[in-house]
Each structure stands twice: as C-alpha cells, then as structure tokens.
Amino acid sequence: xxxxxxxxxxxxxxxxxxxxxxxxxxxxxxxxxxxxxxxxxxxxxxxxxxxxxxxxxxxxxxxxxxxxxxxxxxxxxxxxxxxxx
Numbered sequence: 001x002x003x004x005x006x007x008x009x010x011x012x013x014x015x016x017x018x019x020x021x022x023x024x025x026x027x028x029x030x031x032x033x034x035x036x037x038x039x040x041x042x043x044x045x046x047x048x049x050x051x052x053x054x055x056x057x058x059x060x061x062x063x064x065x066x067x068x069x070x071x072x073x074x075x076x077x078x079x080x081x082x083x084x085x
Contacts, residue, residue: 001085005077009068012039015077021085024051026078034070042071051078 005015012034018027029043046054055075063069068076 003077003081003084005073005080007070007073007077009066010034010063010070010073012070012073015070015074017074017077017081019051019081019085025049026051026054029074031070039070042074046074051082054078055082 001019001021003017003019005017007013007015012031014032016028016030016032018029019025020027025048026046027048029046031039031043042058046058055078057075058071059075059079061069061071061075063072
C-alpha cells in the first residue's frame, strides 16, 4: 500500500512510502526534493526492514538544529502510517 507524507521543516517536500501489508515492512521509499544521493541511500537502507525498527533507528535525528531531518520525517511518516493500518 502506498502512502504520501508532506514533510515539514526540511529540504525534501514529500515522501512516498510503500508498505508491505503482509509483513509490516517498508518497501520502496522516494523523496521529492532534498539531498538526492543521501535520500536514495536512506531509502535503500530501510527497504525490507520492519516499520518499528526504522522508526527506532531514525526518529530524533536532527539536521542543522532544525529539530528534525529527512530521516526523522520518514520516522514520523511511518508513525502516522502505523496509526492508519
């Protein structure tokens, strides 16, 4: 199932996330905007991992004292997705 999350406070503007409903793992992730290479790397690293594991790993990462980051926004998106499914 595909979800779209509008980010706040970071360079990327949107995250599109595919969740495997059968086992609760993260599938494809793509960011609109932001640091292309770094965000492709994050997407590759989280693919196939359980939602809770990704949240625990990425939540709270800060970028330049913004109080959030693209990885943190991904964790927040996954928290919202968990509430929906």
